[in-house]
Amino acid sequence: MTAPSKIVADPSQAAAAPLLEVENLHVDFISRAGRTPAVRDVSFGLAPGEVLCILGESGSGKSVTLRALMRLLPQGRSEIRGQVRFQGEDVLKMPRRALNMLRGARISMIFQEPMTALDPVFTIGDQIAETVIRHTGASREKAMARALELLELVRIPSAERRLKAYPHELSGGLRQRAMIAVSLSCYPQLLLADEPTTALDATVQIQILILLKQLQQDLGMGTIFVTHDLGVAAQIADKIAVMYAGRVVEYGSAEEVLLNPSHPYARGMLASTVSGQPRDRDIAAIPGSPPDMRNLPAGCAFAPRCAFATDLCHRSEPGLTQRGAFGHVSCHHVHRLDPPAPAGASVTTL
Amino acid sequence: MSEMTTNPSLAVPAPGEDVPRGERRSYWGNVRERLRHDPVTLFFMAVIVAAVGTAVLAPWVAPHDPYATSMLARLRPIGTEGHILGTDELGRDMLSRLIWGARTSLLMGILPVVIAVAVGGLLGVIAGFMGGAVNMIVMRTMDVFYAFPSVLLAVAISGTLGGGMGSGLLALTLVFIPSLCRIAETAASQIRSLDFVDAARASGAPVHSIILTHVVGNVLPPVLIYASSLISVSILLAAGLSFLGLGVSPPTADWGQMLSSLRQGIYMQPLVCALPGLAILIVSLSFNLVSDGLRQAMDIKA
Numbered sequence: 316m317t318a319p320s321k322i323v324a325d326p327s328q329a330a331a332a333p334l335l336e337v338e339n340l341h342v343d344f345i346s347r348a349g350r351t352p353a354v355r356d357v358s359f360g361l362a363p364g365e366v367l368c369i370l371g372e373s374g375s376g377k378s379v380t381l382r383a384l385m386r387l388l389p390q391g392r393s394e395i396r397g398q399v400r401f402q403g404e405d406v407l408k409m410p411r412r413a414l415n416m417l418r419g420a421r422i423s424m425i426f427q428e429p430m431t432a433l434d435p436v437f438t439i440g441d442q443i444a445e446t447v448i449r450h451t452g453a454s455r456e457k458a459m460a461r462a463l464e465l466l467e468l469v470r471i472p473s474a475e476r477r478l479k480a481y482p483h484e485l486s487g488g489l490r491q492r493a494m495i496a497v498s499l500s501c502y503p504q505l506l507l508a509d510e511p512t513t514a515l516d517a518t519v520q521i522q523i524l525i526l527l528k529q530l531q532q533d534l535g536m537g538t539i540f541v542t543h544d545l546g547v548a549a550q551i552a553d554k555i556a557v558m559y560a561g562r563v564v565e566y567g568s569a570e571e572v573l574l575n576p577s578h579p580y581a582r583g584m585l586a587s588t589v590s591g592q593p594r595d596r597d598i599a600a601i602p603g604s605p606p607d608m609r610n611l612p613a614g615c616a617f618a619p620r621c622a623f624a625t626d627l628c629h630r631s632e633p634g635l636t637q638r639g640a641f642g643h644v645s646c647h648h649v650h651r652l653d654p655p656a657p658a659g660a661s662v663t664t665l
Numbered sequence: 666m667s668e669m670t671t672n673p674s675l676a677v678p679a680p681g682e683d684v685p686r687g688e689r690r691s692y693w694g695n696v697r698e699r700l701r702h703d704p705v706t707l708f709f710m711a712v713i714v715a716a717v718g719t720a721v722l723a724p725w726v727a728p729h730d731p732y733a734t735s736m737l738a739r740l741r742p743i744g745t746e747g748h749i750l751g752t753d754e755l756g757r758d759m760l761s762r763l764i765w766g767a768r769t770s771l772l773m774g775i776l777p778v779v780i781a782v783a784v785g786g787l788l789g790v791i792a793g794f795m796g797g798a799v800n801m802i803v804m805r806t807m808d809v810f811y812a813f814p815s816v817l818l819a820v821a822i823s824g825t826l827g828g829g830m831g832s833g834l835l836a837l838t839l840v841f842i843p844s845l846c847r848i849a850e851t852a853a854s855q856i857r858s859l860d861f862v863d864a865a866r867a868s869g870a871p872v873h874s875i876i877l878t879h880v881v882g883n884v885l886p887p888v889l890i891y892a893s894s895l896i897s898v899s900i901l902l903a904a905g906l907s908f909l910g911l912g913v914s915p916p917t918a919d920w921g922q923m924l925s926s927l928r929q930g931i932y933m934q935p936l937v938c939a940l941p942g943l944a945i946l947i948v949s950l951s952f953n954l955v956s957d958g959l960r961q962a963m964d965i966k967a
Contacts (some may be wrong), residue, residue, distance in 0.1 A: 381895075385867055387863055387867055419867060419868030419870075420869060423867060423868060424864070425761050426864055428860055431860040431861060432864045433884065434883070435883070436883050436886070437878075437879075437882065445865075445868075445878070446869070446870075449868070449874075450869060450871065494864075497868065498868070588957075596759055
């Protein structure tokens, strides 16, 4: 195994060696009723130490994308196609043993629900030590000492006492911190966070977000952060991918996407934020509802809700139009659309 | 996999001696603490310990040879000199026979449950965790056993295999497997869909270690609690089998068997004849109450 932490530590090499490249990722769920696409032709890249936010509403395929990167979807009931290259290795073609060595050591994941993501019958210390022992072969004592160190790293007060606590004895915020400690146990190069703040109180959300941002910078982890919260994305993202109906409709640097969105869906989403809007008016909402994934329209999936939709949009699905240095937009009318409404600018104040 | 040790900033300090001890207890420490405040459970635990102790120490504790018959001293009442609990229909000392009988009765009560926990629990965990076709095959097989009342099933199995302790044990084990399997399956299939199993997979745990730690760890408490309540059922069923002549064969001392053979004397010495029944009652009641107490003590969320 290489010494990947070195790569992360040296930013000059970052551009040369991407941490993660995802190309044409497709995920289908297979049931008796048939095949349902959940993720369609998703591509993005991540350099070491970079933060990518995947934005989208429920059911847009963002969590599924995240799980597909680690092959965590149920086997037999799902099919993953495309390429996921992590430090040059194809994760999707990896044998099981190699995959298990990768998971938890070089890539790890934080789950949405700290209530259910920790095993109720083991102490916090045991759960951290489990991963440490598995990947480093350390003795139990050393692993416990490491667990303590990790609990201090995620700033859990009186960490020594919490080491022997069961998950139900901790508050939601502390539990999520413990979950983060578990996922950091081997100092991964890539951290996947699946809406890690959604299940928490608003005040705790911010604390956890600040903690994650700080840890991400201190440890130089590449991070993919799935969220439906624009404010969160504005806070931490370097890059943003906006997903709709299983596709990335807009992908680019955080600045580009938030300040200057091109896709009508991204624009609509940004226009519907609370902040910066007059208080006495209703929030601008995108009319209609997301499509049924079992029954996608023939053309652009967003066309039925789109103010700019033409016949072309209903007939054929748009390809990807290059945007900025690396990003892309999936819309037939990118070039025709007006410069975006100033609504996007308000997001940065979040 | 030496990333941890090669990086100096991640060096692991020696385990702190300053960690306050005893401030937090382990899971089993908690269970013990809760049991300490439950005198009823403690009392009946003592009864069980006493019963098991006497059974183990039978050769040294029993005042007489449990097989020594005396035609002159048949069916003596309780309190007879030399035979505190009287004698049975062949003049054998009741106390000695009850003590020796505890050996077979407790063995017949505990062993089938232990084997059934291992077999049924394993099948249930596999069925519940794997789901799909495996679940289907295992659980539908178990359903076949459910089609018969448990007593009838035990009688039918040991009847088919012929009497004797071995077939009795086998019959009881087979009777208990389906229900234990079902409990394990329910618990395991609930766990399968919880995030911590995904979290374990995401941290690189192979399937077998997920099953051994997370699934078994979560399935064990409900299975153990149910199993402890099965012990009394097992003792009763074993006694029933012996009573019907399908379990332990005479002259081996066994509470059920004693009850059966003492039937003839019931009009002459009703109290003596009731003794094996009383022993069964006390022991199975104790197991039931201890099982209840354990359930309360082992519920970590209480």
